[in-house]
Each structure stands twice: as structure tokens, then as C-alpha cells.
Amino acid sequence: MVNWLIFNETNGFGKFPYLSPMLSKKTKYGLKALAFLASQPNREPVQIAEVAKHENISQKFLESILLTLRRNGFLGSKKGKGGGYYLIKSPEEIQMTAVMRVLEGPIAMVPCVSLNFYEKCDDCPDETACSVHKLMLKVRDANLEVYRNTTLADVIS
Amino acid sequence: MVNWLIFNETNGFGKFPYLSPMLSKKTKYGLKALAFLASQPNREPVQIAEVAKHENISQKFLESILLTLRRNGFLGSKKGKGGGYYLIKSPEEIQMTAVMRVLEGPIAMVPCVSLNFYEKCDDCPDETACSVHKLMLKVRDANLEVYRNTTLADVIS
């Protein structure tokens, strides 16, 4: 009942569900690709096309994602026939913090609680008195806890 | 050094920081407004203009946010001279889960782990084997834990 009300309310912002803090497809696909490469029996190069097909991802889009992952030290690549992408590190060594930061951006939901990309809010005179700051600090810590204690090895089946 | 690399990489998606999971201004402002109203000595109506000025928020934008909060049972309002908005419940009774769901949307970052707005991913044949699902389930639980155990009273100074 309450859900119905929330779902159907007209609030001047359009229909409700799934506004802001959604995981991007980029991150989703990137993580799936990493998991797929990690679950390969050997570390032979796997072609983009194969990953794309197996995970139902647009090949061209995946291409740019894998490129990002290679540039950031997660993957190696080999060109030409028999080429493809392969994991550089072992899945146990790949923390979700690193994956999320590279694909999705900072863990924090507001810059004023970001560890690596701190920025002061220009509208907020006193951070220590800010309710948003207080709440988002807790959220950041909770998320960091999860991402730090989860490796690629933990999310493959 | 690593940050510099991440920050300045050109990855086909533009400059890096602050992509997706940012808190919207809507939620930020809404929470600040709630906190301001909660910190009033009495429960007399406070005008939009006063809230907007005190919290450095565009008045017109705040107007639509307060309207949403009223429609969802957080605030009462009074029209005409001496009118304004006021908290309906005590700050201790207002859970952050409720605030976030109304202002920001579902807590979960993907529909397939959402409690109230579950949806199956069309690209994912088996949820239990999905790495994204596994990770996002943990994240959802961690966030829920924070939001459930934090009330409006906890975030006012």
C-alpha cells in the first residue's frame, strides 16, 4: 500500500523508482567480464567477442570497458590471431574497492566524505554540523567495509 | 600517483570522478530541510524561504522537494500568512530508510537485489551465479543496516 503510493506519486520529478544511485552498466559489465575471465581454467587470452556473447553485452561497449580495465592494471591483452584479454593478477588479489573506483568512481556518495577525491561543499559552512555529511560518512564506511573485504574470488561461483 | 593515473586517464567516458552513485541534490536538500525543521525549538510552521536561505538552497527547487516530503507523510503544511512547513513526527521516529526511499529511490543499486522494487535482469540467466548480484546484495545489506539504524534525530547536531 505504502509502496503503491510511493510508486505512483506524481512529485514533479516523474515516476519514481531507480533515480540516482544505480550501478552503471559499465561497472556491471566490467565486473561480469572480470568474473568471466577469472573463471577461465587457464590464463589464455579470451576474445572480446566471446566475453560479450557469454555475458550478453554489446561488444563495442565492452571493448571500451576492457580497455579501461587494461589501462588500470587489471587485464593484459594480446593482439592479432589468438589474441584477447586475460587476468593479470589472481582473483584473490583483486579487491572490489579497486574495481569500483576504476569503473564506477569514488565510493563516497558525496565529495565531502570521499577519501581519495575530497572536496568541500560550497553550500555547507560547517561539515561537522551537516546532517548529510554525518549520514554519508556512515554509508561510506559501510560500503568500504564491504568492498575491502570482498575480492573477485569471492564473487565467482 | 595511482590517483593521478586514475584521475587523468582518458577512457572514452570523459574525466573520471563522480560518475554514477552520487547523492542527488534533491535528497541532499531534502535531508537538510528535514534536519533544519527538526532542530526548530517548537513545531511552528517555517516558511520555505527561511529554510532555503538558511541552507543555501534554490527556493523554487526546495519547494518541490518539501511538497514531496509532505505528500509522503513527513511534513505538514499551512497555507497563507504565518504558514509554512513543519515536522509531523518526532525525529526519533524518522528512519533514514524512509527518507532515502522517498527522495532518492530504492536502496539497492540494482533492481535484482531490491526489496521493494525487485526486477529480474533480462541479460542475466542465473541470479545465484551472478557476480554483480552477489556483490550488490552485500552492499544493499550494509546500506540497509546503516539507514535502518539511523534516525533523523541521529543526524542533527
Place this chain on the structure above:
DNA sequence: ATTTACCCTACCAATTTAGTAGGATTCAAA
């Protein structure tokens, strides 16, 4: 030399965000 497959840039449609504009409605006080 040719085929394979990654590398790289540029472009684009749809959606969302963070508002603004302008008035309608309601209420209290003069």
C-alpha cells in the same frame, strides 16, 4: 600479405538532473 583482433576517436539519442517561470489556490489579517 592477409586475416585476426585489439586500439582509439568521434559522434549520438535518450534520459536524468537541477533547476526556472508563471500562475492558481488558500488563508489570515486589515
Place this chain on the structure above:
DNA sequence: TTTGAATCCTACTAAATTGGTAGGGTAAAT
């Protein structure tokens, strides 16, 4: 009962982001 104060409500919009696509260039294996 008029006037002004304040919320209520609809519609519009510029800028940014997302999730791609198009079209080649480059390196490596056969």
C-alpha cells in the same frame, strides 16, 4: 472583503550523463 502572504501545481529547459554506434588504425600471427 480586499489584500497580501504563503503554499500548490504544471510546464518548460539547459546541461550533463548514459549507453551505446561508426569507422577506421595498429599490431601480431599464419
